Amino acid sequence: MKNKIRIGCGAGFSGDRLEPAIILAEQGNLDYLVLECLAERTIALAQKRKRADATKGYDPLLERRIEGLLPILAKNNIRLITNMGAANPIEGAKKIVEIAQKQGISVKVAAVIGDELSDKLVAISDEISKFNNEDFAIALITHHSSLNTPPSSLNTPPSSLISANAYMGVEGILEALRSDAQIIITGRVADPSLFLAPMIHEFGWATDNYNLLGQGTIVGHLLECAGQITGGYFADPITKPVTNLDTLGHPFADVFADGSAIISKVAGTGGVVNLATVKEQLLYEVVNPHAYLTPDVSANFTTVHLEEIGDNQVKVWGGTGQEKPSTLKVSVGYQAGFLGEGEISYAGANALARAQLAGDTLEKRLKADFPDLRTDYVGVSAIHRTDFNHHLEPYEVRLRLAANAATAQKAAIIGEEVEALYTNGPAGGGGARKYVTELVGIVSVLVNRKKVSPEVILF
DSSP states (O other): OOSEEEEEEEESSTTOOSHHHHHHHHHSOOSEEEEOOOOHHHHHHHHHHHHHOTTOOSOTTHHHHHHHHHHHHHHHTOEEEEOTTTTOHHHHHHHHHHHHHHTTOOOOEEEEEOOBOTTTTTTTGGGOBOSSSHHHHHHHHHSTTSEEOOTTSSSOOEEOEEEEEEOBOSHHHHHHHHTTOSEEEESSBOHHHHHHHHHHHHHTOOTTOHHHHHHHHHHHHHHTTGGGTTTTTTOBTTTBOOSOGGGBOOEEEEEETTSOEEEEEOTTOBSOOOHHHHHHHHTTTOSOTTOEEOSSOEEEGGGOEEEEEETTEEEEEOOEEEOOOSEEEEEEEEEEEEEEEEEEEEESTTHHHHHHHHHHHHHHHHTTTOTTOEEEEETTTTTTSSOTTOOOOOSEEEEEEEEEESSHHHHHHHHHHHHTHHHHSSTTOEEEEEEEEEEEEEEEEEEEGGGOOOEEEEO
C-alpha cells in the first residue's frame, strides 16, 4: 500500500477549460487526474442527446479532452477517473478506445454503469422517500404522460420524464481500479466519490472506516470544483484580488494514508491557494456541516483543521464521518415547456425612461396570455429586482422580457413582440434579439440504495 498519492482535478463542470487539465497532466506529477463534468441538469440534457442518437449522451467535450490528454496520460502513467460518461458511459468508453487506436495508444478503459433508473422508477415508486417536492416527483414518475409542472414555475406546461439517475458512490470505481483500467468513465457518481475511490484503493481503507472516508470526502469536496479553490470563483478585484486569472491553474492534492492532504497547484499557473480560498470552497453547497451526506459517508466538516504551510499550500486534516445513508439521491429530469425571451437596448438621454415605456407597453400586450411574464432592466434592476434607491441615471439599458409556455410557438411570441418595438416605439431601440429554449426541470427523490447496482464493463 502507498503512503501518499497525488490527485489533480482538471475540470469542475462540463464546460470547463481544456488547458488546465493538460498542464496538470504534463507538469503536476500526478498519480490520478479527475475530470468532474456533471450536474443535475447536465445529465438530463445528456439523456435528451442519447434519445436522439443512441451513440451519444456522453459529455460533448469528451473527444476534445481525451484527444489532448491521452498521450500525456500514457507517457506519465496517470490514471484518469471521470464522469464524462453522463447518460452513456458505454459509448463514451468506446469513443475513448477509438481515439486511442487512432493515436496508436493501448489503453484499458472501464465504464461504470447502473445509475440510470428511468425504467425502474415506476416499479419502485411506492418506496421513494421524501426529498424535494415529493408529490410532484412521484406523480411525474407514475403518470408522466399528462402532468403539470410544480406551481413554482412559470405557467404549467405539460411535462414528461426525461431522465432519472441515482448518485452512486465508490463501489463501481473501486472494482474498475482493481481491474487495472487506466481510464474509468462513469455516469452519475457523486462528485467527492470520484476522488475518494483512489484513496480507498491505494491506502487499503475499509469502506466502513467512516472517519477516514469522511476526511477523504472532504478532500474530494475541496477539489471537485477545480478553479474555484485556486481563486477563480473566489476572485473580487476590490475585496479579494487574485492575480493572473487568464492562466488560472487547477488544483491537486497530496493525500496521505491517514487522510490528511495538502492542497496546491502547479507552479507558475495563475490564481492562488490560501486559507481564504480553501475555506470558501469547504462551505460551498454545504447545507449541514455536521452531516454532509454522500453515498459513501455522512461527513462531518466541523472537525476540519486548515493550515497554510507555504505559498499555495494548505494542509487539511481532522475531518470525520459517520455511517453512510441507507438511501441514494436520484435526480429526475422532466420536460418543462419552453422559455420565450426577447431583448432590446436603449442608449443615450432618457434611456431608462424609454426602456420602461417599452416594458410597460409590452406588459399590457402580453400579461393576459403570460401572467408570469418577467420584465428586466439589465444594468438597473435585473439581478436583485431593485436598484436599492441608487437613483443613478444609466446611459444605456438592456430591456429583457421572458415567460414560459407550453409550446415553442407560443413562447416565440415574446421575442416577436420585442422585435416589433423597432418601429412601434419608443424611439431609439436597437440590437433586438429573440430566443426560444426548451426547458428541462429537475426534482430529486431518495431511493433505497439496494435498488441501485453498479456494474463495470471493460474495453
